[in-house]
Amino acid sequence: GAVVSQHPSRVICKSGTSVKIECRSLDFQATTMFWYRQFPKQSLMLMATSNEGSKATYEQGVEKDKFLINHASLTLSTLTVTSAHPEDSSFYICSASPGQGSITEAFFGQGTRLTVV
Amino acid sequence: QQQVKQSPQSLIVQKGGISIINCAYENTAFDYFPWYQQFPGKGPALLIAIRPDVSEKKEGRFTISFNKSAKQFSLHIMDSQPGDSATYFCAATRYSSASKIIFGSGTRLSIRP
Numbered sequence: 001g002a003v004v005s006q007h008p009s010r011v012i013c014k015s016g017t018s019v020k021i022e023c024r025s026l027d028f029q030a031t032t033m034f035w036y037r038q039f040p041k042q043s044l045m046l047m048a049t050s051n052e053g054s055k056a057t058y059e060q061g062v063e064k065d066k067f068l069i070n071h072a073s074l075t076l077s078t079l080t081v082t083s084a085h086p087e088d089s090s091f092y093i094c095s096a097s098p099g100q101g102s103i104t105e106a107f108f109g110q111g112t113r114l115t116v117v
Numbered sequence: 118q119q120q121v122k123q124s125p126q127s128l129i130v131q132k133g134g135i136s137i138i139n140c141a142y143e144n145t146a147f148d149y150f151p152w153y154q155q156f157p158g159k160g161p162a163l164l165i166a167i168r169p170d171v172s173e174k175k176e177g178r179f180t181i182s183f184n185k186s187a188k189q190f191s192l193h194i195m196d197s198q199p200g201d202s203a204t205y206f207c208a209a210t211r212y213s214s215a216s217k218i219i220f221g222s223g224t225r226l227s228i229r230p
Contacts, residue, residue, distance in 0.1 A: 034217070034218070041223075041225070042223070043206060043222045043223050044206070044220050046217060046218075049217065091158075095160075105151070105163065106218060107163075108162065109160050110159055110160045111158070111159060111160040113158065
């Protein structure tokens, strides 16, 4: 299957700082990428959908100024958590889809564990 | 209408037994139903998926049964092994475009040796 690489896998940052998480599709062009947040023992919660070259679409209740998403190329999307606070500590997962009317299968990254201290 | 309901929340099965996880959906626009397996600290990985034009799909020890009229589908893991211990998520989406995937709440499966 296709490979989606997410970096870093773990990050610890101080409260008030910003953290950037990268999501790359290694062997296909990702028209659409999705960003999820997962709390312990819970399901994946979709945060936003990003399409290459356009603004991300955020789910209700997700602060777009806090979670900045950039999808500047067909193989890279980034999520920046700005002014992070302890409550932002979570497991963040991206997925990428070739889209374009073909199979809708989404390929997931390995996730990023963010801890804000 | 966007929800996918999954049960049970947790499941313990003896090695060699059959693990069964059930899901139900409401939105009839969904036409692609994947199952994902997630190990601790990892992203989910596609296990098996089905479209509603068939009632069953089997891949190795994993089988999806699909009941379109009841809007229900289930995952059966035959001859369950300790390595199958993971969290399983059912999901629903639309096949024809890169649509949002709606996840179930997850089932934590433990296989006892």
